[in-house]
Amino acid sequence: VLGAHVRSESTFAVDCRASVLDPWRLIIEPPTASLEVIVRKLERSCALTDADRRAILALPFVVRSLERGQYITREADPAAYAHLILSGWAYRQRIVGKGARQILSVHWDGDILNLSNCVLGAVDCDALAIMKCEVAMVSTLAVKQIAAEHPATIGLALWRASLADGALVGEWVTNIARRDSRTRVAHLLCEFGFRLERDGLADRNWYSIPLTQEHIADCAGLTPIHLNRVLKALEREGLIQLSRREITIISWQSLAAVGDFRGNCL
Amino acid sequence: VLGAHVRSESTFAVDCRASVLDPWRLIIEPPTASLEVIVRKLERSCALTDADRRAILALPFVVRSLERGQYITREADPAAYAHLILSGWAYRQRIVGKGARQILSVHWDGDILNLSNCVLGAVDCDALAIMKCEVAMVSTLAVKQIAAEHPATIGLALWRASLADGALVGEWVTNIARRDSRTRVAHLLCEFGFRLERDGLADRNWYSIPLTQEHIADCAGLTPIHLNRVLKALEREGLIQLSRREITIISWQSLAAVGDFRGNCL
DNA sequence: CGAAGGGTTGAGCCCCTTCAATCTTAGTGG
DNA sequence: CCACTAAGATTGAAGGGGCTCAACCCTTCG
Numbered sequence: 001v002l003g004a005h006v007r008s009e010s011t012f013a014v015d016c017r018a019s020v021l022d023p024w025r026l027i028i029e030p031p032t033a034s035l036e037v038i039v040r041k042l043e044r045s046c047a048l049t050d051a052d053r054r055a056i057l058a059l060p061f062v063v064r065s066l067e068r069g070q071y072i073t074r075e076a077d078p079a080a081y082a083h084l085i086l087s088g089w090a091y092r093q094r095i096v097g098k099g100a101r102q103i104l105s106v107h108w109d110g111d112i113l114n115l116s117n118c119v120l121g122a123v124d125c126d127a128l129a130i131m132k133c134e135v136a137m138v139s140t141l142a143v144k145q146i147a148a149e150h151p152a153t154i155g156l157a158l159w160r161a162s163l164a165d166g167a168l169v170g171e172w173v174t175n176i177a178r179r180d181s182r183t184r185v186a187h188l189l190c191e192f193g194f195r196l197e198r199d200g201l202a203d204r205n206w207y208s209i210p211l212t213q214e215h216i217a218d219c220a221g222l223t224p225i226h227l228n229r230v231l232k233a234l235e236r237e238g239l240i241q242l243s244r245r246e247i248t249i250i251s252w253q254s255l256a257a258v259g260d261f262r263g264n265c266l
Numbered sequence: 267v268l269g270a271h272v273r274s275e276s277t278f279a280v281d282c283r284a285s286v287l288d289p290w291r292l293i294i295e296p297p298t299a300s301l302e303v304i305v306r307k308l309e310r311s312c313a314l315t316d317a318d319r320r321a322i323l324a325l326p327f328v329v330r331s332l333e334r335g336q337y338i339t340r341e342a343d344p345a346a347y348a349h350l351i352l353s354g355w356a357y358r359q360r361i362v363g364k365g366a367r368q369i370l371s372v373h374w375d376g377d378i379l380n381l382s383n384c385v386l387g388a389v390d391c392d393a394l395a396i397m398k399c400e401v402a403m404v405s406t407l408a409v410k411q412i413a414a415e416h417p418a419t420i421g422l423a424l425w426r427a428s429l430a431d432g433a434l435v436g437e438w439v440t441n442i443a444r445r446d447s448r449t450r451v452a453h454l455l456c457e458f459g460f461r462l463e464r465d466g467l468a469d470r471n472w473y474s475i476p477l478t479q480e481h482i483a484d485c486a487g488l489t490p491i492h493l494n495r496v497l498k499a500l501e502r503e504g505l506i507q508l509s510r511r512e513i514t515i516i517s518w519q520s521l522a523a524v525g526d527f528r529g530n531c532l
Numbered sequence: 533c534g535a536a537g538g539g540t541t542g543a544g545c546c547c548c549t550t551c552a553a554t555c556t557t558a559g560t561g562g
Numbered sequence: 563c564c565a566c567t568a569a570g571a572t573t574g575a576a577g578g579g580g581c582t583c584a585a586c587c588c589t590t591c592g
Contacts, residue, residue, distance in 0.1 A: 096445055097449075098526075119425055119426055147417065151413065151417035156410070163382040166382060166429070170370050170435050171360075176439060178368045212539090221442070223581060229541085232540080479571065492547085
């Protein structure tokens with residue numbers, strides 16, 4: 001099942017690859033697979049001691065490389081592993097009876113997929129890679145154990161991380177249920193920018209997303225066709241600019257106003 | 267602000283009142299304000315030791331009685347308290363720019379409102395009482411402390427409770443975004459029945475809800491007018507029966523089929 | 533060069549909304 | 563006990579936002 005190469009953080013082979021001379025790859029996808037990115041993420045919500053950091057970095061994990069469109073987990077899988085995203089984007093989805101897809105959340109470097117599932121004990125939705133992606137698989141037990149051993153720091157940070165994800169989903173409910181398509185899409189674009197900037201991955205006014213318009217439509221609860229019209233309209237109004245998979249927000253304030261976006265709940 | 271009477275669970279007076287001879291009331295709404303109902307709720311997801319139970323029951327709290335429609339917390343309130351529902355129903359809502367309301371979740375006896383907010387440190391939505399309601403206010407600090415002191419049991423159970431709420435919200439995203447009104451409403455009715463039965467409060471095929479049709483519409487992301495038509499249609503089809511605020515599901519299987527309901531994610 | 537995936541555009545329709553009115557029920561005070 | 567009131571439920575009619583169906587275009591990749 002875990003097709004990919006299995007490494008434990010301490011193997012020599014891993015360190016060897018650190019010598020590859022490709023600055024780009026070094027930034028996007030460090031040749032040394034390390035949970036450093038997770039530490040940084042957790043530290044943002046809760047102060048960690050050196051001991052905490054060491055404990056996280058010492059977690060045993062397996063790196064799995066995923067291609068665009070590949071399943072990370074499937075609904076009804078046993079919740080045996082949490083998937084820590086080392087690099088790349090992924091999303092959670094649910095399929096309804098008629099076959100329609102809804103995307104529940106979009107994640108990237110430092111996010112933990114299935115954290116809630118491994119605490120609850122069952123996977124309740126699919127997770128897929130949007131683009132080439134590296135995830136570290138950590139056993140559910142190890143996660144629960146480290147949280148229980150460092151309850152006031154790591155435990156709290158993990159709890160917070162999982163709740164922050166949940167809060168975002170709540171925002172999506174409101175967005176999808178009570179805003180028209182124009183507002184909804186503007187809100188979503190603001191949200192991506194806001195989160196990317198917060199995570200130090202991009203400028204909120206200018207970022208590239210690997211999502212296709214179909215993906216975005218499935219986030220917004222729209223059809224791809226209608227989403228396209230909305231995007232075009234926003235572009236025509238001079239609020240945003242699209243090229244390939246890059247989004248430029250001409251005026252943050254205007255788009256936030258259109259999108260009824262307040263960054264307060266994030 | 268906290269109008270009500272303050273009691274700590276360990277007082278003698280409490281033990282005395284446990285002798286009241288009314289088995290029904292003892293189950294539904296113990297005359298003793300006690301966190302017993304919370305203990306029972308948490309125990310359902312995680313085994314607790316006697317020490318855990320005692321620790322929970324010893325939590326200092328303030329009982330607050332609420333009338334129908336009263337605010338429990340407001341968006342942007344400081345997250346000073348978690349609100350444990352001792353009896354009654356409540357819901358969380360968010361208001362969008364245009365003034366439309368969306369209900370994010372519906373809670374009742376044993377549920378903890380604002381648990382996630384008090385871990386995250388900020389309240390991000392309103393919470394209101396649907397009907398006469400008693401809530402125990404426990405300080406955020408006490409909650410975090412008890413979780414940190416009993417990480418593998420109480421901490422885990424609280425974590426789970428908050429995540430279970432979040433998972434439900436995820437289900438609502440899908441429901442609202444990708445199902446038509448008929449399916450959506452049927453799903454919601456199944457969900458309420460399922461959860462009520464799980465919590466030992468009603469039969470899933472026959473329960474009364476204090477929600478008005480307007481509330482239900484705001485759960486489903488519909489207008490109250492359209493919701494009414496959908497309900498009437500479901501009734502005309504012989505799937506459900508409505509009288510006052512009571513719902514009878516004629517055939518669970520049929521309604522679940524119509525509503526694309528699978529209880530797996532709960 | 534062909535194929536495939538994704539983006540773009542048009543036309544028509546339908547589900548749900550909006551606006552408006554009426555009916556029913558529950559609660560209140562005389 | 564009943565009239566009065568307000569909240570909620572119900573029904574009708576009309577309009578529009580987003581969907582469906584059906585093309586066509588553009589880019590990327592083998």
